[in-house]
Amino acid sequence: MLLYCSLIEYSDSLLLIFKSKRNISGPIIFRAYLECYVDFINLANDRKYGYFMQASFHKDWIKILEEQSKGANPYLSAIPTTTLDSKHMLENSRIELKSLKEKGYSPLSIFKKFHRANVVDEYKSIYATLCAFSHNNISALRNRFFFLQPEKETFDIALFKETDDVTPFIETGYELLRESSFTIHTILNSGHASAFLSKEPSKE
Incomplete structure (x- = not known):
């Protein structure tokens, strides 16, 4: 349910960004x-996929707590290095991660997640882009700020002039949210799943 809630809020954020013509953060979101x-x-x-998510949580938390225990990182100073709580949290996460791995639930890479969801083509195309x-790839930076002026044999560098068509983001985002809505209502047996069968956006 929390993942579905996240999808709703991500969708709302994307629409607000595109409506305000601040497209630069659209692909990141x-x-x-x-x-x-x-x-x-x-x-x-x-x-049971939730166990893989738990494994990822403990793996990441262990990294933070181990770094914090050194006492040298100022950004982690809010977590006291000498408290029994922090030591207990670290030891507990290590135990939990070890137990999950023994049961076959190791943290998954992003590729393995896409593979498990049967969307490898999307991983190798949409996600890669x-x-x-x-990651501020050169192609992305050029696309954002670099504007050729061939008639003048020069170029301009400009802010807030993104020219990319955002329609693919909106249409793909709509379809993914529709599918997710249908899925969650089916799982919950809410009686409203049929409302999300249509692939056409509502005219209301």
């Missing part, structure tokens, strides 16, 4: 949206 959708589908298909924007 859409990347997070797509990752959330993959987790949602995996969990919907197999409730979105990552270029998140």
